[in-house]
Amino acid sequence: MTVFPYDQFAKDYLKELLSPLGEVETSRDIAAEVREIDVWFAPRAQPTSATSLGLLGRLAATAAIFEPYRNALDLEDVRNCMGKLFDVFAFLARQARRNNASVQEKDLPHLWIISPTASESLLKGFGATLDVDNWGSGVYFLHPHLKTGIVVVHQLPRTPETLWLRLLGKGKVQQQAIDELVAIPENDPVKGVVLELLNNLKAILEVNQNLEPEEQDLIMRLSPIYEQRLAEATQKGIEQGIQQGIERGIERGIERGIERGIEQGLRQGQRIFVENLLRAKFGELDDELRGIIEPFLALSSTEFNTLLLQLSALSRAELLARFN
Template identity: 55%
Template sequence: MLVQPKNQLMTRFPYDQFAKNYLKELLQPLGEVETSRKVPAQIREIDVYFLPSLQSTNTIELGLLGKFAAEPALVEPFRNAATIAEIRSCINKLFDIFAEVKRQAKGDKTRLSESELPRLWILSPTASESILDGFRTNLDEENWGIGVHFLGDYFRTAIVVIHQLTCTEDTLWLRILGKGRVQQQAIDELEALPQNNPLRSKAIDLLLSLKTTLEFNQNIDDEDRDLIMRLSPIYEQKLAEVKQEGIQEGIQEGIQEGIQEGIQAERRNVIENLLQVRFGSLDAELRGITEALLALSPEEFTPLLLQLSREEL
């Protein structure tokens, strides 16, 4: 039995959870996203299982990731380079899903073509030539650019080597899941996006959550520390923005409270002046009337003060 070292599992977990949450947030507007999906055949999980919405056409802003989301997909992100065994395990999960989808189609008495089966996207920060050759992968640069290595057609699988992707906006959302300098450059590009970009805000929030998780982790390496350092200025800026928003909200609330207090004070002054004009002085009984009249608008309390007797008031 192959057992992963404990410290390796502990190191991978924060990134694994980050990648699942990150992909879920980005893909959710496009269709149905399920993370940690159980495979019925065995106790195994698919990191991200995606089914596109029939109504959604919003794939352009996600670039290459949006292109992946144009069809049913299994997405398996790796923090470290995917090994031969890990790639085989991903393919096994895909075949289990094929069998499940086929059974459902048979039960529904519908015919299912090969093109309707989900495709597996293995996201690996790097991959050696020997691994790519061993799985007999091929590029389709005209349609997918460099870095996307397809296995044979019937495998419906591609190994996405993130470090090989071109540094364009089209690949940004995948390079965020890269490692080292590739990820750091992607974070630079993410920061440079317009402040009102909703995906920018979501990605930064998830990265800052990852930073917090890593800081509590005892088993971090130099790359983890570099990532924490890179995210620290963003965290400080975010903290300053939250403080400023809180101050602004407090000022606005204070202004509103001040306006209301001013209105109440002015109304009280008008009521007391009218009572004094009519009855000479304000005793405890008339002051009690003042409090009740404050609940009314000037249009309501003015005729009452001018027309009613003390007893009627």
């Protein structure tokens, strides 16, 4: 199982969804013996409504640490997460003492461990219990002073309120959630962000070899979504190009304006396509990578297609050398 792409996807996903509600940090180091927190969340003093995020928004009602897992939790995973939580408590207490103050219980973050599944024996061993009346199924709480909850994604009810957490599941649960995401109206701002992150995950998985059947199924489910978004981006580019061409080309004639607009639109669609591929393979684009986009687009059709097929095997240095 290629865990790292999913780990990065989960961090980016939670950061994008929670940023409107407060301050979000990913991969934050704490303590002398460095432990890395996946997602640290602090709500704003004047919180934004989180109702659009359903159950995830409820988890983010107070300061929180989110630790998402791709595979089922084991004993060591839970203990490691709780170790991070206690390190945070100690860190906040030291900060308060330096300021001649004390930490209020309400200001301590709550730990939310998110896992696709968890065994009954594991949950029982930690004294995890449900509060179905207030939280429904799938959300377990440890003893109050531990300030820890375990979200078992595959036990969550299939409702709109749980959608944003079920997208962090795996297999059929995640694919069902993707189907529901696609059905959301296009004007939903969160939908576009999540689809972009899923498409980036797809591109990263395609670069890897020896994919498991579950990962191949995920790629197959995401492929038509990616193709549709690429077609929409290209069409949007064409329409914008036509409009720009018409506006700029009136003096030169309507016919030339339309031709130029179509050319610009096609080029803009290709640019979006190349940028997404480079971003999926190398992360955020720096000046060097942005500098090869124009030469990339200037290749002949044969060279362009050949380089696309070779891209997954090329390192950053090899790709830059190709254009230098």
